[in-house]
Amino acid sequence: MELKTKINAKDGRQELVITREFDLPLELLFNAYVESGIVEQWMGTKVLKLESKKHGSYRFETTNAQGSIVFQANGVIHDLIPNQKIIRTFEMDNTPFGVQLEFYQFEKLTDETSKLEMHVLFESVEHRDQMIKIGFVQGINMAHNRLQDIVKKLKIKY
Amino acid sequence: MEARRDVFQAIADPTRRAILTLVALQAMTPGAIADQFDSSRQTVSKHIQILTECDLLKQEESGREIYYQLNPVKMKEIADFIEPFRNMWDDRFNKLETIMKKYKSKKTK
Numbered sequence: 001m002e003l004k005t006k007i008n009a010k011d012g013r014q015e016l017v018i019t020r021e022f023d024l025p026l027e028l029l030f031n032a033y034v035e036s037g038i039v040e041q042w043m044g045t046k047v048l049k050l051e052s053k054k055h056g057s058y059r060f061e062t063t064n065a066q067g068s069i070v071f072q073a074n075g076v077i078h079d080l081i082p083n084q085k086i087i088r089t090f091e092m093d094n095t096p097f098g099v100q101l102e103f104y105q106f107e108k109l110t111d112e113t114s115k116l117e118m119h120v121l122f123e124s125v126e127h128r129d130q131m132i133k134i135g136f137v138q139g140i141n142m143a144h145n146r147l148q149d150i151v152k153k154l155k156i157k158y
Numbered sequence: 159m160e161a162r163r164d165v166f167q168a169i170a171d172p173t174r175r176a177i178l179t180l181v182a183l184q185a186m187t188p189g190a191i192a193d194q195f196d197s198s199r200q201t202v203s204k205h206i207q208i209l210t211e212c213d214l215l216k217q218e219e220s221g222r223e224i225y226y227q228l229n230p231v232k233m234k235e236i237a238d239f240i241e242p243f244r245n246m247w248d249d250r251f252n253k254l255e256t257i258m259k260k261y262k263s264k265k266t267k
Contacts, residue, residue: 003248005244005248005251006244007240018247020248020251022251022255022258023259024255025262028262029254031261032257038258041257042250096183129230133182133228134179134182135243
């Protein structure tokens with residue numbers, strides 16, 4: 001099946017663009033980014049703080065079963081125009097990735113569908129490639145988990 | 159001589175994938191890697207050995223210590239470099255879509 005998500009990361013550039021069309025009305029898509037309870041669900045992280053407004057800030061934290069912190073991220077919201085745009089910074093604590101500047105563009109396609117464009121700027125080309133590298137490993141993990149799910153279903157079937 | 163190990167077999171193991179995740183963040187000594195796991199040092203060292211044999215890990219000597227880090231060249235060989243990153247985002251967005259669809263039906267009830 002073709003993935004609905006497109007990523008444009010040109011060689012030698014310190015930016016990437018992620019686009020995705022959703023089977024959701026624009027307002028619902030935008031809500032998924034501004035309501036902490038919802039962000040928690042799809043990002044799979046705890047939201048310690050999320051001030052969804054111009055000059056607000058946010059902080060995410062994920063702990064494992066043993067209670068130790070496995071992921072921490074924070075940033076400031078430079079601007080937020082409901083159902084249109086979010087401009088924010090993103091930084092993962094205790095990692096060498098540096099700060100990213102993110103432009104989220106929300107767009108209505110039809111009454112029931114919408115589009116998100118995420119334009120991410122990194123400090124350098126190296127920072128960007130490092131982030132893709134991390135995604136690579138996480139991607140492998142997820143692909144594998146999905147494979148396991150499929151295999152499990154097969155087992156039940158036969 | 160031992161037959162060349164299969165890269166896909168190497169990444170099928172959860173511990174080995176965890177090791178790759180760790181060294182993707184920063185170069186690490188075998189000791190520092192082993193500290194992250196409950197398994198014995200020998201077990202972890204065996205996993206590191208397999209990953210190194212598959213060229214997924216690069217060794218670098220710094221003074222008396224050996225540091226392991228991810229070998230991006232090999233990663234590129236496994237698949238298009240960007241594809242798994244795209245998979246990760248696609249999964250995440252699928253989740254968002256599913257959650258919001260439920261949210262919508264709850265609201266209209």
